[in-house]
Amino acid sequence: MYKGQITINNIPINVYEYNTIVVGSGAASLNAADALFKLGQKDIALVTEGMNRGTSRNTGSDKQTYYKQSTSIKDADSPLKMAKTLFNGGAMHGDIALVEAALSLKSFYKLIDIGVPFPHDTFGQYVGYMTDHDENSRASSVGPLTSKYMTEQLEEEVRKNGTDIFDRFLVISILKDEFNEEAVGVLALDIKNMDEKNYGLSLFNCRNIIYGTGGPASIYYRSVFPKSQSGATGIALEAGVKANNLTEWQYGIASIKFRWNLSGTYQQVIPRYISTDMDMNDEKEFLGDYFKNPTDLLNATFLKGYQWPFDSRKLTNNGSSVIDLLIYIETQIKGRRVFLDFTKNPSCATVSGGLDFNLLGKEAYEYLKNSNAFLKTPIDRLAKMNPLSIDLYKKNNIDLEKEYLEIDVCAQHQNGGLAGDIWWESNLKNFFPVGEANGTLGIYRPGGSALNSTQVGSYRAAELIKNKYYQKPMELDKFITKVNNQVMRKVNLIERIKIEDHKKSNLIEFQERLQKEMSKIGAFIRDKQKIEKGLIMLNKTFKEFTDLVYINDLKELPTVFRIYDMIITQIACLSSILEYINKGGDSRGSYLISDEDGLYEIRINDMVLKFSLEKDFRDKICETVIDENDGIDVFHNWVDVRPIPEYDSWFENVWEEYRQKKIYN
Template identity: 70%
Template sequence: MKDISGHIQIKDMKLNVYEYNTIIIGSGAASLNAADTLYKLGQRDIALITEGMNRGTSRNTGSDKQTYYKQSTTIKDEDSPLKMAQTLYNGGGMHGDIALVEAALSLKGFYNLINIGVPFPHDEYGQYVGYKTDHDENSRASSVGPLTSKYMTEKLEEQVKKNQTDIFDQFLVIGILKDEENEEAIGILAVDKKNIDHNYGLTVFNCTNIIFGTGGPASTYYRSVYPKRQSGSTGIALEAGVKGHNFTEWQYGIASIKFRWNLSGTYQQVIPRYISTDEAMEDEKEFLEDYFDNPTDLLNAVFLKGYQWPFDPRKLLNNGSSIIDLLIYIETQIKGRRVFMDFRKNPSCADKDGVFNFSLLGKEAYEYLSNSNALLDLPINRLIKMNPLAIQLYKDHQIDLETEPLEIDVCAQHQNGGLVGNTWWESNVKHFFPVGEVNGTLGVYRPGGTALNSTQVGSYRAAEYIANIYTQKPLMINEFEEKVSNQLHQKLDFIQGIQLDESNTFDLIQFQESLQMKMSKYGAFIREISSIDKTIKELNETFNHLNELIQIKTIKELPTVFNIYDMIITQITLLNAIKAYIDQGGDSRGSYLVHHKEGQYILDYEGLKVQYALENTMEDKICEVQVKKGGKGLEVYQNWNQVRPIPNYDSWFENVWHSYRENKIYS
C-alpha cells in the first residue's frame, strides 16, 4: 500500500491525502476489469476503493441462467459488429456510436474472461455456442449458469490481487472533488469506516482520473432485486455536475423479497401456483383466477413470464404475460396483501387430484415441458427435473421450495439509463469515467445480457483512454488543496450539522425505507403525473431539511446518513426525468406504464384504473438531466437530444492504421 502523500487542514482537522494517477471506485465486474486493464496497459499508479469487496450486484445477483451477450461466434448465425450494433440501436434510446463500440469490443471482453478462467461453454470444435435472448434474433447469448457475474468478479479479483493493486476496502466515497473552473474531476472524499472515530474517518484522494463503477442506484426502491448491502453512488456524481440520461429506463419484474432473486426462466415455466394472503399469511387466495376468463390464458401467461420476465406494457394486451405483474401490484400496493409463488401445488384451474392437466396448455408451453421430459404432476417435481440448482439456490439461503411458499413482488432489477459517457466512457466532467450499470448506455429495450457485456467494454475503453492520454501525475498538493478546500468544508459542515444524541430513538433505516416505499408505489413501473409531482415536492422538502430531520446515536451511523443523502438526490433526479418524459407526451414503453387520460387502452380492475397508450414512445430522443444546487435545494434541468446514428465511415485499413499509430483515434 502506498504511503500517505500529505495532509489537508480543514477547520481543526488534519486529513490524510493519498495520490494516484487513477482511482477506481467499486468492486464489481466493471471496476475490477478497469483495474486489471490499466495494469496490463502499463498504468500501475492506481488504487481501487470499495465500501465492501463482496457487496455489489455483480457478486450477489443472477437469474435462472444469467446471460452474457456478445457477437455470435458460431456457424449458426451470420453476425458482425454492425449487425449487433443495429440490434442494440433498434432497442431505442441508445446512441449508435455507443452501440457500435459495445458490439465491436464484445468479443474482446468475452475472450478476456475466458482467458482468466470464466468457464463459458464451447463445443468440440471450439465454438462458443449461444442461445437467443429477449429482443434479439441471433443466438448471441452465453452463460455459465445462474451466477455468471459472480464467476466474473471472482476471476477478475484474482487478477487485481495478483497485480498487487492497492485496495482501500471499507471506504465509502461521499464526494467527487472538482476543479470547478475547468469542470474536471481531480479527487474524491471518502469515509474510512474502520477509523470513523478519528476525524469522522475522512480521507482525501488526489488523482488525475476517476473510474466510477459503483453499480446501479440500488437503494432507490423498497421493492428491489439489488443486494441489501449495496446502495450505489449515482447521487454524489449527479451532485458533482455529472450529467445523466435515460433515467426513466429501468427493468422491473417478479422477484423474491426475502432472498432477492429474479424469478425468470424455469421458475415460471414449471407453472407454479400464485397465491395472496393477509399480513398474517391467512385468508389464502389464488388471485389470478379472478382475472382470466379461462385456464389456458392463465397458464400460458405464467409460462411466458419465463421468457418475458421484465414488465412490458406491450404485453398487457390479449391476456399477455405482463398482466401477471399488474395483478401482483394490485394485491401488494393497493390491497396491502402478501403474494407468494407456491411450487408445492398446481394452479387449481389445472389440477385434478394433485395431477396437472397438460391438455389445457398452449402448444409452446406443452412442447417445452414435453421436450424437457417434465410432464410431471407438480411444479416442484417439474423444477427438480429441469433445474435442480434453482431449488438448491434457495436452500442455500434457508428457503425450502419443497416445503414452503416463496414470497414475491414486482421489483426494480436494473437501470438501463444512468450517467452520461462518450465513446471512451468519459463524462461531461473531464477525467471522470462512469462504467458498468452506473453508466446509462443501454436504452429502452435491451437484449438480455447486454449489461454484463457493457461492464467489460466500457471499463476497457476507459482504461485504454487513460493509459494513452491521461497519464500525467495528479496536482501538487498545495494546488489541489486550494481547488477543493471549499468543497471539503461544505461536506464537513453537513456532517457537523447532524444531530448526535446517544439517547434518541430515531430509526435511520425506517426513515430510509419510508422514502423507498414511496418510490416503489409512485415512481416504479406504474407512473401517473400528479403522484410524480407530489412525490418530487415531498422529497425536495426532505432533502432541504435533512440535517433537521435525521438523528444518529453514534458516529458509526454516518455512512447510512450518506447513503440516504445519495439516495434522495437520485430519487429526485429520477422523478424529474419521469416528469419530463410525461410532460413531453411520452407514452408507456420499456418496462413501465404511464397513465394517459386519452389513451386508447383501459385497464379497470379491483381498485386500479389505468388508461394508457403505446404510440408516442419517443425512442429517437434521449432526455439528458443535470443537477444543480439552487436556493430551493436541488434543481434538475432537462435537455432532449436526438439519438446519434450508427457511424457510417470508410474503414480503409491503411487509414485506420495511420490514425492508430498517431494516437488520433483518441481525439
Template identity: 65%
Template sequence: MNLKQEMSHSPQTVILHQHPLTVHTCHTVVVGSGAASLNAADTLHRMGQTDIALVTDGMNRGTSRNTGSDKQTYYKQSTSFTDADSPLKMARTLFNGGAMHGDIALVEAALSLKSFYNLVGIGVPFPHDTYGQYVGYQTDHDENSRASSVGPLTSRYMTEKLEAQVRRNGTSLFDRHLVIGIITTPGENGDPAATGLLTINMEAIDDTGYGLTLFNCRNIIYGTGGPASIYHRSVFPKSQAGATGIALEAGAKAHNLTEWQYGIASTKFRWNLSGTYQQVIPRYVSTNANGGDETEFLEDFFQEPTPLLDAIFLKGYQWPFDSRKLLENGSSLVDLLIYIETQVKGRRVFMDFRRNPRCADEQGTLNFDLLGETARQYLTNSQALLPTPIERLKKMNPLAIDLYRTHGIDLEQEYLEIDVCAQHQNGGLAGNHWWESNVKHFFPVGEASGTLGIYRPGGSALNATQVGSYRAAEYICHRYTQPPTTTDTFLAQAEHLVQHRLKLLKNLVVNPEQPSNVLAFQQELQRLMSRSGAFIRSRPALAETLHRFQDELARFPNQIHICHLKELPAVFRVYDMLIAQIACLSAMVAYDERQGDSRGSYLIDHEEGTHRISHQGMHFAFSLDRDFRDQVCETFVKLDPPADSPDTKQTTDAAVAAAKVTHQWVKVRPIPEYTTWFENVWADFRDQKIFDEKRG
C-alpha cells in the first residue's frame, strides 16, 4: 500500500534568516488525525482533490482515538419508525440548547444521516435490527431516540475506519509534525487569508534548522481538537494538546469559549463515568491523601436514602454537571460534593463497584424499594435487580468492566479514583455554514470548530465532526480550486512568522546540566485554570487568574529552560496552551461583566445569588435567570509586539507579546425556514449558486 504519494511539487530546502527550512507545496493541508480530519481528507479525495497532505503531531495521539464512555454516543436524525423526525425538528433541538447559530444547526441536522451512513458504509458496526432499522436510544437534551453507539469506543472505530480509507487513497502523510504557526496574508475585502503552515518536524530537530518545515497551500482544514491541555483536572488524553491558541494568534475568530462540559471521570485512566457506570448505583467514598479515614460523604448531605440513590442513578443520563440540576436534590449535587472533597478539603474520592451505598445495603444486597420509580424501572427492564453494583454492571455492560481491565484497573477488586473533570469544549473557533473561518481558506472542523452552544445532546459532537469536515471539503472542491501561490511569494508571506519563531527559539535557555521546568511550568498553569476557570467559577478568581496568565505570556519564554532541543515541541504546546487559556478566561470575564448567571456546565458563585447551597461550613450562591442564550460571544486575540522597555535589550527581545483580547456579542442567527421548490433548488445546485456567500 502506498502511504506517501508524491504531491504536486517536490520538497524544497530554502534559507530564511540564515536557517534551512523544508518547504512542501500542495493544494490543501488537513491538520489532525481524528475523526474530523480523516473524514475531510477522505472526502476531498472522493471529490477529486488528491493533491492533499495530512499533517499531524501523532497519528495515535488524538482525542477521537483515545476517549469514550460506557456507551459512547453518535447523534443523528432518527431512523426508527416509532420516531417522527426531520432535519428541521432535529435542528430545533440543537438550536434550543442556546447560543448556537440556526443555520449551523440545520446543516448538522440535514447531513447527519449522510454522515452516519458513510460511516456505516466504510465498516463502522452501528447496530440495526432484522428489518434494517438503525434503532436508537434517547440521550440527554433530546426528545427523540436519535442516539446510536458501537459501545465504549465508538469514536475509535470511526477513526480507525476513516484512517484505513485515507491510507488506501495514498494520501501524503506527515506524521510527527507539530503546527507552530499559521501563515496569513491580506485577502479580498481586507479579510486575512491562510496561505500555509509552519511546523516542527519532530524527527529532524537540530541546532541549525530546528526541524522547521513550511507547507505552502491554498486551503487548510484544521482538525486539531479542542484546547485539551488547558486544565489539570481533565478527561482529555494526556497525549492530546490541541492548537486553538495558534489559530487565535493568526487572527481566527472564536465563539462561546465560556462553554465546556465537565463531569465525573476516572483520573488514573482518563475516562468518562457516565451511563451504566452510574446506573448500577455504586458506592461513593472519600479518604485522606494516604487512603485512610474512609467516609461515604454523600450521606453527609442527603438526609434520606432515596434522593441519594436517585442522584447517583441519574448521573448516568445527566452526566455533565448542570447548574440547573443543583436544585431539589438534583443529580449535579454529586459533582458539587465531589468538588468539596477534592478541591476544598484536599481529599481523594473513589467509586466502589463491589458494595452498595451503605444507606441502602441490606446484608450485601441493594434494597430496591428505596429507589425512585425511574431507577427501579430501568434496572427491572434491564433484568439487573442483582445484589451488588459490579453484578449489575456485568449484566448491563460487561464491556465497561473489560475496558478498565485492559488499562490495569480491576473494578471487581479495587476502588476507582475519580474527580470532576473537563471533557469537551462546546465553543471554539468560529466558522460559517461551510465551516470557513473569518480567515479565508481556513476551515476549523471537529472540536476545534466548536459549533455547539450551551447545552447539547450527547453524541452531537461526533456528528459535528463528520458534517463539518464534509462541508469544508465540499466547499473547497467547488470554490477554492486554484493552485497555491509560487514558492517565492509564499516565502515572502512566511518570513515574518519564521523570524518571530526563530527569535523565540534563540531566547530559550537550553542547559543540559539543569533539569527542565517545562512540565512543572505547564502543570502550575493547568492547576490555576482548574481552580478558577472550570465548573465552579467566582468573579474575583477569574480576573486574578487572567492577570497572572497575561503576565506569564508577556515573560514567555524567560520562564522556561530546557535540557535539550528535543523538548521544543513541549515549549510550543505550552505557548499555544497559554494563549488559549487567556482567551477562555477573558471570555469568562466578559460574560461576568454582563452579569451573566450560571448556565450550562458551570456555576458562578456570587453573594447576590438567588439560590443557596450550604454544606459543612461552605456556601455557594448562584442565579439562573440571565443566561444570554440568544447571543454568542465572539472573541478576537491580537498579540501586540512588546513595547520599548527600560530593561536590557535581551529582556525586551525575550518578551513574546501582550495579548489583547476583545469580545463582541452578536444575536444568534435563526434557523432558516423557507419554502423549497425542487426545480429551483436543482437549478441552483447545477449552477453552484448554493455556494454563494450571500446565501449563508
C-alpha cells in the first residue's frame, strides 16, 4: 500500500509497502500472485512494465506444448521417471528436476480448473503426445496459443482476487541489505508519470521479491521474442544474484516480420526455401548447394518439423540442422534474405507443378499419406493439416497463399538464467526468480517443460513465502537508510544521460548495433576469437555508456534502462560462453563451437566448419556472478550437478515434518 513520499537528494519519491512484490505479468508471475493469495498471503502487489507485453502473452508455435507427468492409461509414469528424463538432458540439478516432475500434475490441473481447455477423451483421460527428448507421451496442448490462454486465465484470477497491480512500472534496480545479502525492495520508474522533478522514481519496500521478468529477450537482434519483451536479467546480476547455464539457449527457424516459431506442419508440408538479395532480386533455392540428393533435402525439411531447434548433433549425415546452418550463411555471411515459399514445391522434386512424393523418405511419406495430404502444393497441404496456421499469419497481415514468408534462425528460449534452489530462492535471500528468468533447465529439455517450470517454480516460491517469510517489511526509516546509496547510484546514472532536444535520440540504432553483433558471434555459431573481441567491445561500451547514448526527451528513460540491462546481460552471457570454450567444451545443445581441430566438418561450397561433440560437461553447471565497479567483472564457478534424491519416504515421518514445517528449512 502507499506509505507516503520521501526525499532523497532533493528528489521526492513515492514509497509503497508490501510483504511480497511480484515483478512481471507472464504465466509465472501471475501464477505466483494467485498462489500467494489463495495460500493466504494477501499483502502483495504485482509490478509490471505492461500487462500485455510479455512472452507468455505474445508467442507460440505450431502446437505449443505443456509438459507434465503422463496421465494416460497406456503410459507407466511417475514423478521419479519424469525427473530422470529432465535430469538426463544434462546440466540440471536432480532435486529441482524431481520438484518440477512431482508438481507438474498439480500445476496442470490447476490450469484446467481455472479454464485452460486442455483436451481429454471420453473417459476423462488427458491423453498426450510425445515431444522432443521425451520417452513418454507427456505433452499436452491447447494449440498454438497455449501460453496465451494460460496467461489470460491466470490474470482473470489475479483480478478477481483484487491484488494491487502497478501497470506501466519498469523495475530498474533490485535493492538489498548489502550486509546480509538480502533483498529488501525494488526501485521502479512510473512510466506514466515521468518528469524532471523525480523522473517517475518509485520505491517498493518489501519482505520478498518474486521475479518473473522472462528471458533476456533483447540481447539478440535475430529473435522470436516479441519486440515488447526485453527481460531484466541484468539488474538482478548487478544486485549479486547468481546465474547458471547462461550458455544454454534454444535457437530455431522463425518468421521475422511477424515473430513466430516455424515448427511442426510449417516444415512437414515441405515448403520451398529461397534466398534473395536485399531488394528481393536474384532468387535462389540455396538448399541445393549442400543437399545433392533430392530425398535428403526433402527429408531434412520434413524433420525440421519434429527437430525444430538447432541441434549440433543433427549436423552430420544430412541432418535437419544443416538447414539452420545454410540459413545462417545466407543471412549472416552473404548478407542475403531468406524466405519460405508455400506456393511452390522445391524444384528438385517438382513434377507437373506437384510434389514427387516417391522421392520422400519413409517417415515423411507415411506422415503425409496418413494425413491425407498428398496434395499439389505446400499451401494445399498446410490448409489440409493445419488451417489455423494460415489464419494466424493472415491476422498479422501476411498471406501465405500469395506471398513469401521472410525467416531467419532466431533466439527462442534461454534454458539457463538466474539460479534458485528447490524453493526457487536465489543466493540473495528473499529473492525468487521464476519462469524463464530462472535457469533451472539444462542442455536438452523436453519440449514444453518450460511452461511447466513457470507454474511449478512460482507455486514453490509462494508456498515458502507463506510458511517462512510472512513477516511485514522493515520499518520505513531503516529501509531508506539501507537503500539510499543504491537509489543514488541510479539517480546519478539518470543525471548523466544527455538530453539532446534538438535532434532524434540514438537509442534504437545504438541498441540494434549491439544486438546484431550478439546474433553474429554469440548465438548458435560460436567462435572463441570473435567472442573475445566482442567482450572487449561490450565492456568498453558499458564504461562509456552515458557518453555514447543521448535522448530527445525524458520519456525515453525506460529505453535507456532496458539497454543498460541488455549490455550487462550480454557481457555475462558472452563471458559464460568463453568460459565454457576455455574449459574445453565442445558443441552441445543448440549451438556449434567452431573448432579447427574438430572431429566433424561441414563443407558448403568453399566454406568449411569443423566441430566436436565429445566434451559436453553435462554433469556440471557453470555458475556466474558479476561485480560492477568501473566496468563489469564476471566470475565463474563450476559445480557438480546434484543427483535426483532417491529415498524411502515413510508417510508418518513426512506428515510430521510437514506439520512442524521442517520441510521449509
